[in-house]
Amino acid sequence: MATESGSSCTGSTLLQPISEMINLPLDQVNFVVCQLFALLMAFWFRLYLHPSKTSTFVRHMVATLLGLYLAVFCFGWYSLHFLFQSGLTYCIMLFAGAEHMHKYCFIVALGYLSLCQITRVYVFDYGMYSADFTGPMMVITQKITSLAFEIHDGMTVKEEMLTASQRCFAVRRVPSLLEYLSYNCNFMGILAGPTCSYNDYIAFIEGTAYHLKQLESNGKENGKYKQRDPSPKKDVIYKLCVCAASLLVYLSVFRVCSVERNIQDDFIASTPFYLQVGYLYLSMLATRPKYYFVWTLADAINNAAGFGFNGYAKDGTPRWDLISNLRILDIEFATSFKMFLDNWNIQTALWLKRVCYERCPYNPTVATFLLSAIWHGVYPGYYLTFLTGILMTLAARAVRHNLRRHFQGSASLKLAYDIITWVATQIAICYTVVPFVLLAVSPSLKFYRSWYFCIHIICLLLVATMPVKPRHLRPKDTSEGPAPPQTEALRSHPAMDSNSNQKLKTT
Incomplete structure (x- = not known):
């Protein structure tokens, strides 16, 4: 009931009557209303606090104060954790020295996040999401650690030792406290992110982002369409329509297709296996629209404020996907596990790549998955x-x-390969993610036992019988799907010279 969930909400109770009226938990009502308020403030921020009309100090200050207000409204005194985590790691940046502070910031920020997650889960409300202040902390942790590594790269590592992406994002000085708090706690991203690079955020605040994104159209400089300040209106409207559709699908379908139904004894005993597979797909499909809603709304808020511009397409259309977190069609029609991951929670995947995958000397794939599990939280289902x-x-x-190479001889073979791999990918994703939704060990293992661990066994056999060449001996392959927006942006970033436009590795 809304009143029960509302009683555990540590934020404002101003919207309690609305919560009871629509029978939704108060913390969810607070979140949506705050995001809609942030959307209105984003338009105002772009139009009335434009860099040409006001100073960067004012833009930083307003963005920070609005963000902290939204945090207090949603989470009450728990929002102090955001300031404490940011303040603690800022002191490390100032006093630890650039050579090692990225390691200390990584350990402290991730450790503090894990401590808060343990406290919330095992002391307050296991399995519940009311007043989940650790959600924003997950994004702040990404920003803290990303910036720490970027400062380390910019101040201690020789440029020729950096990869193309590291050179692009390297930061040459420790930011001021106001800049740091603005980056971590601004109103556009305080509640749902997404994360972004520090350089991109500062370029947005200073009003130089549009100058850094110049693409070519039909082999000529895109002067016909080029604008200093392109409007995000069309993209914002489109993304709000996606939000409305996602919310409608989630509210109408999720209640019918419950994931828990997959582990009910009567369902397992009386349902043929092929129908169990079909229901698993539908039930997991029904869980995704809530993420589509939250992440797309967050992207629209940033775009409305003028953040997220990623240059121009060849036809002169402005692209607002610099910090987009997902591509829905590429997710739903993914034909490989990698393609699904590349288009789901894109900014988190890029964070994992930059702070772990590119830097881990041993087993980067395993290390990246483990870091992702630790960052998500302490529920056993995450680790499974x-x-x-x-x-x-x-x-x-x-x-x-x-x-794959055996199916490239004709169009019909390629189509057959795509259909087979789409079905296999969707089943594999659903099978993998069930524990993430169920959270606990017992129901997760019950689900896997009902499938006789068959996909685990198949994967083990495939890995054991099909050798894979070491990465440095493999031919380059770009056909698994489009590169993330940031990868495309790097090709035209001013920090990239003509010799560094290499394709970035993806996790």
Whole structure:
């Protein structure tokens, strides 16, 4: 009931009557209303606090104060954790020295996040999401650690030792306290992110972002369409329509297709296996629209404020996907495990790549999945999902490198390959993610036992019987799907010279 969930909400109770009227938990009502308020403030911020009309100090200050207000409204005194985590790591940046502070910031920020997650889960409300102040802390942790590594790269590492992306995002000085708090706690991203690079955020605040994004159209400089300040109106309206559709689908379908139904004894005993597979797909499909709603709304808020511009398409259309967190069609029609992951929670995938995958000397794939599990929280289901994900990734890689070339001889074979891999990918994703939704060990293992661990066994056999060449001996392959928006942006970033436009590795 809304009143029960509302009683555990640590934020404002101003909207309690609305919560009771529509029978939704108060913390969810607070979140949506605050995001809609942030959307209105974003338009005002772009139009009336434009860099040409006011100073960067004012823009930083307003963005920070509005963000902290929204945090207090949603989470009450729990929002102090955001300031404490940011303040603690800022002191490390100032006093630890650039050579090692990225390691200290990483350990402290992730450790503090984990401590808060343990406290929330095992002391307050296991399995509940009311007043989940650790959600914003997850994004703040990404920003803190990203900036720490970027400062380390910019102040201690020789430029020729950096990868193309590291050179692009390197930061040459420790930011001021106001800049740091604005980056971590601004009103556009305080509640739902997404994360972004520090350089991109500062370029947005200073009003230089549009100057950095110049693409060419039809082999000529895009002067015909080029504007200093392109409007995000069309993209914002489109993304709000996606939000409305996602919310409608979630509210209408999710209540009918419950994930818990997959582990009910009567369902397992009386339902043929092929129908269990179909229901699993539908039930997991029904869980995704809530993420589509939250992430797309967050993207629209940033765009409305003028943040997220990513240059121009060849036809002169402005692109507002710099910090987009997902591509829905590429997710729903993914034909490989990797393609799904590349288009789901894009900014988190890029964060994992930059702070872990590119820097880990041993088993970067395993290390990246484990870091993702730790960052998500302390529920055992998260670890079951990401440990299974390691196996899925290795098996998918083995199949691709050994079988794909046999289906490239004709259009009909390619179509057959795409259909088979789409079905296999969707089943594998659903099978992998069930523990992520169920959270606990017992129901998760019950689900896997009902499937006789068959996909685990198949993946083990594939990995054991299909050799995969070491990464440095493999031919470059770009056909698994489009690169993330940031990868495309790097090709035209001013920090990239003509010799550094290499394709970035993806996790």
